[in-house]
Amino acid sequence: MRTCLLRITLALILTSTRLVAQQAPPNLTTEAIASATAVVESPVIDGNLSESSWQDAQVLTGFVQQEPMDGEPGSERTEVRILYDSEALYVGAWLFDREPSGIVVGRTLRDASVSDTDAFVVLLDTYLDRQNAFVFGTTPAGIEYDGQVANEQQAGGGSGGGRQQRGSGGGFNLNWDGSWEVATSIDDAGWYAEMRIPFSTLRYPTAGEQDWGLNFGRIIRRKNEQMMWSPIPRQFNLYRVSLAGTLVGINAPNRRIFTLTPYALSDGFKDYAANVPDADFSATFGADAKIGLNQSLTLDLTANTDFAQVEVDDQQVNLTRFPLFFPEKRAFFLENAGTFSVGSGRSAELFFSRRIGLSGGTEVPIQAGARLSGKVGGMQVGFLNIQTQGVEQIDPTNFGVMRASQEFENRTTLGAILVSRLNTENTGDYNLTYGIDGNLGIGQDLTFSGWAAGTDTRGVGGGEYGYNTSFDYTTRDWQVSSRYRQIGAEFNPEVGFVNRRAYRNYYVRALRHIRLDNVSWFRELRPHVSWEEHWDLTGFSESRKIHIDSHFEFANGAFFQLPGFNVIGEGLQSPFRIREGIVIPAGSYNHLDWEFRFNSNRSAPLSISGGWGLGGFYSGTRFSPNATLSYRFQDTFSASLRANYFDVRLEEGSFTTSLFNLNTSYSFTPRIYLQAQIQYNADSENLGSNIRLAWLNTAGTGLYIVYNDIEHFGILERTGFPRGPQQRQFVIKYTKLLDLSSF
Helix, strand or coil, rough: CHHHHHHHHHHHHHHHHHHHHCCCCCCCCCEEEEEEEEHHHCCCCCCCHHHHHHHCCCCCCCCCCEEEECCCCCCEEEEEEEEECCCCCEEEEEEECHHHCCCCCCCCCCCCCCCCCCCEEEEEEEECCCCCEEEEECCCCCCCEEEEEEECCCCCCCCCCCCCCCCCCEEEEEEEECCCCEEEEEEEEEEEEEEEHHHHEEEECCEEEEEEEEEEEEEEEEHCEEEECCCCCCCCCCCHHHCCCCEEEEEEECCCCEEEEEEEEEEEEEEEEHCCCCCCCEEEEEEEEECCCCEEEEEEEEEECCCCCCCCCCCCCCCCCCCCCCCCCCHHHHCHHHHHCCCCCCEEEEHHHHHEECCCEEECCCEEEEEEEEECCCEEEEEEEEEEECCEECEEEEEEEEEEEEEEECCCCEEEEEEEEEEEEEECCCCEEEEEEEEEECCCEEEEEEEEEEEECCCCCCEEEEEEEEEEEECCEEEEEEHHHHHHCCEEEEEEECCCCCCCEEEEEEECECCCCCCCCCCEEEEEEEEEEEEEECEEEEEEEEEEEEEEECCCEEEEEEEEEEEEEEECCCCEEEECCCEEEEEEEEEEEEEEEECCCCCCCCEEEEEEEEEEEEEEEEEEEEEEEEEECCCCCEEEEEEEEEEEEEEEEEEEEEEEEEEEEEECCCCCCEEEEEECCCCCCCCEEEEEEEEECCCEEEEEEEEEEEECCCCCCCCCCCEEEEEEEEEEEEEECCCCCCC
């Protein structure tokens, strides 16, 4: 089978070379340099760009396409100007468009996707380390879109925009919310964006004159066009910080951040399953503080931390032998999360912040915490300490993380991490995780990465190790990656995440990008092949997958997958209970299956996506279709309905189950919105509702009104719960950001 895989890979190379004579990539090496103009009178942030100071600033133009015609001039003219005063940096963008009626406005919601709408994005590498950056963006709807780039994202394709879904979060972290302002306007010549970014929101080495990394990205969605001021080859995205231009001579002030964010919360909660006649009402107070120790180091403090406004988890169905991964959504842990990220996302993370303040889905109160993060010279440093309160069967616990990572040129890093958990009532109950990690960049195309770690758990004598090595080769035409990972039988990062233990894993993948430039309606063909296998430490094959597939992308962004072909192997050394009363015997199972995925043009008011998996599954078959219908009305209302269905038929028994997820959002303004998420899980027979009204001021602070409800539709004899309401909660929370930086 491995010989067959190599033959298929070789065939892809030869066939694709014959199909298309790919031209060499355009010369994108010209360095883009900009300067900012100092002003005494600050511009009014209204989106009109009418002040004379804008006309006196240097005009930055000459944007270059990344999509669809890599290296060609942008099809529409774009001009950007930069101003600054003693308080803030100002960015003005003239986004001309000869067809203003075709501008895709998008949703009026903070951090809404900028991939499916017209958009303008600013990248600021304030340390000029060519690896890390702040991101500020907007759309014609005037939304605030912001995030942080860590380690150059180590990813490719597009202008970025996806919300990072790791527990600790490496790459691009959209969940960071800075305090800044933006306004936009539209007329018959195009649209315009005006930004004010306070220096106190940024971090930089020292006060005084300095240079920063700088880039801009623009999306014209009706053309599915992406362009950048400092050109970046299309295999990368805007967050390829090392390819940014330079902002020279910015005179940054000695202005350290000092903010205090107190909150007050009123909560009513009733647990119907507990047979308590009355609801429980409570009032809670707490605060967060952010203190700039200097221009580079920031101390975050939190007391009586609350996360009532956080989105609920998306329901999942588990048909595997391994635990599911649920991403972190709490803002305190997501900010600067990339600093603490070590490991392999969703399978082996040395630090996973959901272990703090949550236990088995139950919230554990956080009494207090502190985080120090920033840079010392060329070294990223991070310290985190959190104390949780004891509740019921859970003792009070202290969590600590120490992290340092030295950055070198060309995406190269070397770091170390120490993670601890200590029962503060029984100091003999502890767990330590320690590890090293690094990246080695060779040219722009090749990156080697790796990590190695051990754990120390009381009563365990050996096997507490794990390590991972990988390489990624990314060019305009090819993506090739490979990985080897080994996890010991007793590897136990209790404040991390490991989905399985005692295994060796190998993975290899090759993908070819094929462009048919003479076909206007077609964008790209992506044939690819991959092989992944897990063995236990004795050499027994636990799982294997060989995948052969091709993706077709159209000029408007629509996509479909030529039915993917999978060769699957599953090895069970002990019986596997997949459902109540259905146990799959030990043994080796080999089968074939097919998968199909598609999506229509996501920028259209009405779009649909979905797919299915069909084929063998252990001793029988599995059919698992899914579909998502999305609707957007102007820039105010959006809704999506997703349905997942699973039909499993085995020799040992059969079952079906399903998930339904409805998300709706109505935005009164970019900072006032109503959101609802309604989920039905056929496994639990529960209908869950989460409704949130937000009236925000800045940086995610303001008034939140939240209603949570769980209704059970099963019967007592089958599920163990009576039909009817299970839990109801009503929360009112107000947070206020107090900027004390001038004191």
